[in-house]
Amino acid sequence: MDNCKRIFIATACILNVISALQPGNWGSCENGESIPTRTNTSLRVEALRAEMVKEKLGAYIVPSEDFHMSEFVSSYDERRFYISGFDGSMGTAVITATHAALWTRGKYFLQAETQLGCDWILMREREPGVPTIEEWLGEQLENQAVKKVGACPYFFGNDAWLDYEKSLEQHGLRLGQTVPDLIDKIWTDDRPAFPDTVINSYPLKYAGKSWQDKVQEVQEEMKKKNADVLIVTMLDETAWLFNMRATDIRGFVNDPFFYSLAIVRPSSVSLYIKNKEMKLTANPTDQESDQTIKDHLNTRADGSCRKNSNKMCVEVKEYNYVSFIMDLDALAGNATIKRIWLSYFCNYAVYTMIPQDKIYVDNTPVAMLKTQKNDVEVQGMTNSHIRDAAALAIFASKLEKGVKSGETWTEVSASNELTRLRSLQDLNRGDSFASISSSGSNAAIIHYFPTNTTDRRITANDIYLIDSGGQYLDGTTDVTRTFLWRDPTAFEKECYTRVLMGQINLAMAVWTKGLFGREIDAWARQPLFDVGLTFKHGTGHGIGHYLSVHEGPGRISNYHAKFDWDVPLAEHMFYSDEPGYYEDGKFGIRLENIVYVKKVETKYSMKGVTMLGMETVTLFPYETHLIDYSKMSGKQISWLNAYNAKTLEKVGKLLKDQDAMEAYEWVEKRTKKIETTSGSTTTIASNFIIYSLLLLYLIW
């Protein structure tokens, strides 16, 4: 999946503005046309305004985020969608007594135009003349008596809140904390239920490490930093730490999380979950899960700790923002507690509970331990990628045959078929995210997802890009391949080849431990740079193990701003390696593999210097007729030959075992050895002929 940044730092994410999709007249309110995609939110806005009056607010800001600063939120948490009707993943709604406006980025302009009610103003961020939220509010409230702007601190990161506060102040306005959130007050009918799925314990044979061992390691890291308390607010961190999974976040992504919070102390650990008594005793719903959460966490049915046992236990408390905040307040006020460890990703409400002299901000030890996979996780990732490749090969061979024979395939039908094929693989637990199944010009839209209104037929004439992944009990996958079932133009072939060369450059890179991903990202761009091209997204994101398809804090990207939370690449981390090239309005090419960072052996060694490299765990062939081998170096071709051989060996074998012979042959055809002389694809035979002719000429 192409990596943007975490949504709560949305301002740093520069997205590709697709010129082909510049807003036109389609569905604009000016011509009075009513279109079904538009939601009339007037009554909701009026209800919000009534609450604003009660709170004496001149304006109210509704962001995209949830309490956990999740990159993707559940439908319960889609407050901004509710008030505005716009359901893109990125956008901020601002409502005053007289106006309602939505700020979003280029890729969402068209979608926002067709979703926002006609009483909304679309603010095209970063377009010339478009004001910032603070500038606009400064103007709107200039002659108003009420200078206070409200927002709920639960749904803003600390930095974002402070930036708003400072910037509003410069415009003569004041940002006030509004708790509870006003949308929560007015959104009572037709609100999706708070996600409340059964939590399954995650078996040790997949997790590789018990939650008790994880907690102990976390406590050791806390000790190193003299931290008396660790606050854990991110949902993938609680899921990983306690070896538990659920399905609370379903939608664009399938993140197997459950709403939760945790507090770790040197000799105790508390977990906050919703509906704790039901969850603790519920029977597992996953066939591989064999005990209740209560037994898994060694607690009593009321969540209290089984202290009579010698084993570690978790105190389970009811998940509730207010009670959690009050618990933080008590910790903050405790004189024996000197240092409280917060993540960069805590919301402003959490931050403000902790006095400045007690705050220690860093990536949590949970995040850092999680990102460096253990041996069982590494093996699971490797295995799940082979099964995933088998499903994708069955899909790709079927699609190619179908498209070539004139069957009707569309972006949506192809995506559905791939989901079905993945579900047939062992341990599959659904897709990891909604497939980016995109044909022709749609493939140029980096974050495109097909819907019924945009669905395009897949034809042999158009480039087809599929970026998809699966959740498996033993791993998470994310893979992109690009197809074209006709002869490519010279430009298409050059682009595909250079994207592949970039991917291989990164895959075979060797570097000194300590470098950040942003410092090796350019290697993947070099073949494109050489001819004046690039791609407007990062080269790689981290990926979880049966967790997030985008996992922080590390990344391989020089495309965004520098972030404090970025960490150097290190052994046992998994990243995507996904260069691309996008020709606006025409086509898009992206090739994405998942790679595993590991120590490598080199010819020489230096004292104190560790060399790292990558092993590619995604094993899926490339489209050979789209590759111009003459552009590639001998080293790149050697890498490709080894990759192809391994793909045939591992994925081919599985396809045979699954009796998927058409897919096997499809893979086999694409993984034949490429013959080269050193450094060039001129074959030995052709050289031999040339020299022979020369010799014969000389002899005769």
Add this chain to the structure above:
Amino acid sequence: MDNCKRIFIATACILNVISALQPGNWGSCENGESIPTRTNTSLRVEALRAEMVKEKLGAYIVPSEDFHMSEFVSSYDERRFYISGFDGSMGTAVITATHAALWTRGKYFLQAETQLGCDWILMREREPGVPTIEEWLGEQLENQAVKKVGACPYFFGNDAWLDYEKSLEQHGLRLGQTVPDLIDKIWTDDRPAFPDTVINSYPLKYAGKSWQDKVQEVQEEMKKKNADVLIVTMLDETAWLFNMRATDIRGFVNDPFFYSLAIVRPSSVSLYIKNKEMKLTANPTDQESDQTIKDHLNTRADGSCRKNSNKMCVEVKEYNYVSFIMDLDALAGNATIKRIWLSYFCNYAVYTMIPQDKIYVDNTPVAMLKTQKNDVEVQGMTNSHIRDAAALAIFASKLEKGVKSGETWTEVSASNELTRLRSLQDLNRGDSFASISSSGSNAAIIHYFPTNTTDRRITANDIYLIDSGGQYLDGTTDVTRTFLWRDPTAFEKECYTRVLMGQINLAMAVWTKGLFGREIDAWARQPLFDVGLTFKHGTGHGIGHYLSVHEGPGRISNYHAKFDWDVPLAEHMFYSDEPGYYEDGKFGIRLENIVYVKKVETKYSMKGVTMLGMETVTLFPYETHLIDYSKMSGKQISWLNAYNAKTLEKVGKLLKDQDAMEAYEWVEKRTKKIETTSGSTTTIASNFIIYSLLLLYLIW
């Protein structure tokens, strides 16, 4: 010149610890041996302690920096050297009532051991068990009544001061501002005079832009950022802005600066210089300078502005820390002034004069305009590099002949001869820094400078590395080459080749505008990385135009921490391209060229995307017998052939003009075309023979 960081952020500079020079017993105080390199500073320390008692200080900190946070300071400003006897460029002295200690880094351990008096403690920074300054002071003053630590805020950067303050507080201590500095109080006898060299106006034909135009551009940039005042404290910034040069900083570097400060406002500009009335009217000492500073700046003899003129004028004031600080105080208190622009490199005393709500911190527009050279400066840099290469070629050919024929050459004598040869070139104004002339194991010391005690004979058996540069009226140079006058070992040859390949990789790199140097640095390391090697310094530093040999704010380095002041690579900037490899205790290889960043044409282009590349302006041949061409790519060899051809054309021509025929032949021999087949150095002939034999075998 190898690039470390600016000295005022010394803590971020991780230097190479040379195992060959680990402290031994040589000259240690334990065995009572008296050595001439040691300075007895006991009386000075006692005098300082007497002042500390008066000020009620438990300890006093003496850093390396001057008021301007210069990377290299004048001998007048060597306060830390005065109190400790240690003259390395990096180190901090701390004195309590009973102890005196000096903190420095690995490369200076030996030097400090032989220079510090026996009543000093050498604190080997970053060695196991060595406390930080704050930790040590915490212990030393634990049972003392006096908890105040003194330091002069003039000589600390803002961040450094705040870090000390916070960290000392954690150890129960308080940092107090001591003005005037206590060393300035006690260092009265035998102190070098405050540098007070004549300031020459710098002719427009070399500067390319009048100071009036520069000031106007600076004022335009201030307007864009709503800045009412700009404070200029860095010495290269005043020299560049006002088109004036002097020789106040002489020593390890020859920075053609004059002690000065400036304040720019929307419609006025003030310059503070020492001894202003003498300087304004003094006759120029540089033969190319044709007017007094008074006329150049359009001022009266007393420094007041010639306001009757239509031309812009500078108000010249007397340089004095206290009066400058008081002027800042007046500006800070002026209600009409809302925003004051400070550089990241202002000292703490300057920072604290400006109220927080008026401070705007960023690289100054002077620094940003200065780093992007104008056309005249670019031409001057190009031309001066050709003359510099001619001097170096005459030197290298002479040295080679001498060493091979058994003449006695040492690191010092070679360095002196090169200085002499440079001085014979047109427009030369001395070296830009003391040459790193290093033989054998000394060459493994990245920041080595030969002294009479370390001087080594240069022999045909040892690798010889010379890193040197010149100041010319039309540019500043910095070049490194490595020589060996015997057959190399396979390892030496591989290292030299891979360093060269790295240098070429960067020289021929193409990238999208917007990337930082740190993001392409790894390209220069890749050939070394591939075999497990690297070098422990950045790949490139900026360089000035008849200014600093190290010029900020940009750099090409992923070796140090990330800095706020770093800026993306942009057109018209000059950087060094200097990968290396150092085998501790044995040899060092470094190849350094200066490159010019420019827009490049590429096969394709993308809307809104600018591609940048480099042109190498240092034209000096490599040692062909140290290169294994079979390791290089066809593209690298093509680059090298073009480079060699240009070197022979430009530098060869000049050598002929100068009748330096031995040097010409020396260059000619090294710049012959390397013949290759595509992508490999296997010649056509040898391929032909192989295939012919094969054919004959088949025929018979």
